Amino acid sequence: MSQAGAFPPGKKITVVFVIGGPGSGKGTQCSKIVRHFGFTHLSAGDLLRQQVQSDTEHGAMIKNLMHEGKLVPSDIIVRLLLTAMLQSGNDRFLVDGFPRNEENRRAYESVIGIEPELVLFIDCPREELERRILHRDQGRDDDNVDTIRKRFQVFHDSTLPVVLYYDRMGKVRRVDGAKSADAVFDDVKAIFTQLLTTQASQGGNASSRRSNPPLCSVL
Ligand SMILES: Nc1ncnc2c1ncn2[C@@H]1O[C@H](COP(=O)(O)OP(=O)(O)OP(=O)(O)O)[C@@H](O)[C@H]1O
Ligand SMILES: Nc1ccn([C@@H]2O[C@H](COP(=O)(O)O)[C@@H](O)[C@H]2O)c(=O)n1
Numbered sequence: 573m574s575q576a577g578a579f580p581p582g583k584k585i586t587v588v589f590v591i592g593g594p595g596s597g598k599g600t601q602c603s604k605i606v607r608h609f610g611f612t613h614l615s616a617g618d619l620l621r622q623q624v625q626s627d628t629e630h631g632a633m634i635k636n637l638m639h640e641g642k643l644v645p646s647d648i649i650v651r652l653l654l655t656a657m658l659q660s661g662n663d664r665f666l667v668d669g670f671p672r673n674e675e676n677r678r679a680y681e682s683v684i685g686i687e688p689e690l691v692l693f694i695d696c697p698r699e700e701l702e703r704r705i706l707h708r709d710q711g712r713d714d715d716n717v718d719t720i721r722k723r724f725q726v727f728h729d730s731t732l733p734v735v736l737y738y739d740r741m742g743k744v745r746r747v748d749g750a751k752s753a754d755a756v757f758d759d760v761k762a763i764f765t766q767l768l769t770t771q772a773s774q775g776g777n778a779s780s781r782r783s784n785p786p787l788c789s790v791l
């Protein structure tokens with residue numbers, strides 16, 4: 573079914589991409605941002621894990637790819653993100669763990685087309701990331717030494733180039749993810765306070781969204 577027009581025209585929709593290596597604290601910081609700033613948190617990884625748990629059409633394929641630390645086809649993720657955005661009724665979204673590669677970025681642009689206000693990049697050394705993941709203990713199938721190595725490789729080869737793409741557009745805000753979670757959030761809070769203050773001073777209804785997004789092309 574077409575979802576075209578589901579975002580009211582003229583209404584400002586704020587999207588922030590949250591990117592960082594595996595275990596950098598994306599989910600941790602997103603929870604804090606939700607509490608302080610009223611965003612809806614959409615974790616691409618969580619949406620995929622729900623598909624696996626619900627044993628949906630693509631569940632088995634997604635499970636295998638995640639176990640291998642590989643990326644799931646972009647059309648699947650973008651459809652999940654769009655559905656979650658529309659269902660939320662909110663107009664502020666944190667998109668965690670996305671885009672992970674150039675294909676994700678292009679699929680998002682062509683299907684959803686809401687330009688991110690900024691890209692929060694949580695930067696953290698690899699040794700610290702590995703330590704955190706191996707201590708996380710949330711029963712994730714991909715939190716093992718073999719898969720972690722593959723996830724790092726994907727991050728380096730496919731995700732960092734996307735960060736660089738947005739950096740060239742002046743959209744990246746880097747924070748030092750090696751600090752304590754509260755200290756990282758002090759930096760994150762300053763970034764979001766500035767974003768929302770700027771938006772408020774601009775009237776809050778200027779839209780960076782395409783006027784006629786091709787929402788129906790994958791639905
Ligand atoms: N700044 C921090 N300092 C120390 N530990 C942290 C920090 N931020 C998060 N953690 C812990 O590190 C682990 C990974 O954090 P989190 O799940 O938020 O990362 P993530 O970027 O969402 O990871 P993934 O990409 O694997 O989903 C968790 O156990 C979390 O409690
Ligand atoms: N854009 C994305 C995001 C995630 N995946 C897959 O999910 C795994 C876990 O992601 P987290 O963000 O929760 O760490 C990831 O390793 C990929 O297999 C994806 O394909 N595309």
Ligand SMILES: [Mg+2]
Pocket residue numbers: 598599615617669
């Ligand atoms: Mg996470």
